[in-house]
Amino acid sequence: MRIFQAVEVTVEKDEIVWAVVDDRFVLSEECRGYALWLAHSGRAINTQKAYQLRLARFLSWCAERGTPWEGLRFHQLAAYKASLEGLRDKSGDGLSGKTVNAHVTAVMVFLRFAVVHGLATDQLRATVEGRRHAVASLGPEGQWKTAPARLVKAREIKRRPVVLTPSQVGRVLEVVERPRDRLLVLLMLRCGLRAGEVLGLRLEDMHMLPDSGHLGCTIPGPHVHIERRSNPNGAWAKSPYERNVPVPADVCEVHAAYMTQRYASLGGNQPDALFLSMTAKNPAALGYPGLHRMLVTVGKSTGLPVRAHQFRHTAATGWARAKVDPDVIMALLGHRSLASTSIYLHPAQEELRSAIEETLLGKENRP
Structure with a gap:
């Protein structure tokens, strides 16, 4: 069984990038091309590393099951998502829905790259291009656009950012x-x-x-x-x-x-x-x-x-607590959408309690 791993490799013009190699440290042409594309697509080095680590897990899963990734079908992609949901970390907890979706997203980026560059079969093309589209969202230049929705998606529990007191x-x-x-x-x-x-x-x-x-x-x-x-x-x-x-x-x-x-x-x-x-x-x-x-x-x-x-x-939560205008917070953080900033615009626990207690106090003082 072939096991894949993500490592730093030297490619064109002594350029060092993260790429996926097999257990013999062989770098395939598709993985080499994908590594170069990912490195020059405006993604941070840590993002490149994360994508390649997740791709290595996916390719190892395909090799273990005898499933050629070049002809991946929808039900096989769903099976991979299910395998991620069955994993346990060192503490014995399962992967969060957000982590599972991050793995699937990294896989889909690779599969779309393969389809666009003619490295996939008609079956994979049908799987990737048969996706539905998400609702329109505001683009960086003010225009409206549609974005491809995930083919498979785990349930995510939205958690508020953890901040320091x-x-x-x-x-x-x-x-x-x-x-x-x-x-x-x-x-x-x-x-x-x-x-x-x-x-x-x-x-x-x-x-x-x-x-x-x-x-x-x-x-x-x-x-x-x-x-x-x-x-x-x-x-x-x-x-x-x-x-x-x-x-x-x-x-x-x-x-x-x-x-x-x-x-x-x-x-x-x-x-x-x-x-x-x-x-x-x-x-x-x-x-x-x-x-x-x-x-x-x-x-x-x-x-x-x-x-x-x-x-x-x-910092962002402090600005929100101080009633700084959301547009100002968005600009300070470098966000392009208020949707990204909105996670900080939630009431603090003491504000929730104060609202209830002050309301009750007001009722008690009425004649």
Whole structure:
């Protein structure tokens, strides 16, 4: 039985991408083409890795069952979804509906690629192209469009974002004393930046003065510019649209402390990347693994399961609790639709309780 796995491979012009290989480390032409297409389709490196890991599971399942993926039928795709729903993680829990759907989505992206590029049979083409269409949704340029609905879909339980309480935020900031790490955390916690956006920042993006006219920037006040571009550390801004986010005074202060430390260590030879890994002899841009190690250390020190996106959730939820206009929250987060922002526009538990208790109190006081 052939077992497939996702690994980093070198393809054209010494380009390193995530791809699926078999148990003999053979990279098929279809998997090679798909890896290159995925790498150049505007997806972050972590997304590429996730898609390839899920594709490897699917191809291994097909090999185990003797099912050629090139001629996959609808009932076989449904059987694969059912197999995912039967999996158990280390704690003995099943995969969530959201995780199952993420696996199926990754498989469908590969199958559609195969159909478009003539790598599939007529049967797979009929399976993929026979899908129904979802309701129209607003496109990035303001136009209405239809999107293909999932052929198979697991039930999802919608959960509110997990955020840090004010006391938990205080505990995190108490243990993050190093200027670099503190700036990292504050940009996510105060400004709502994504991990990929923070790690992709360059010195030129940080406009920390009240007036940045000398830099050719007309935006008033301290702010940071977010721009999607290729970075040597693999960092990738999720949104293709540029935006700027104002920064508060405490972020400016920590940025100044960090830059003072950088110039003391490196002098005038400053790399472009804002956040550096200083463990190597030659400082390099801090990557996702370095950020993860830092957050693991913070989690151990505080006893909290700290994640990078949790800081972003905390910032957005704080803005919503402060009654900031949803359009403003959407712009700060870099969302293109209010539907993405709406997950933060829910009442807090204390607000729900207050509404009931105040209503009862009002009834009791009536003559």
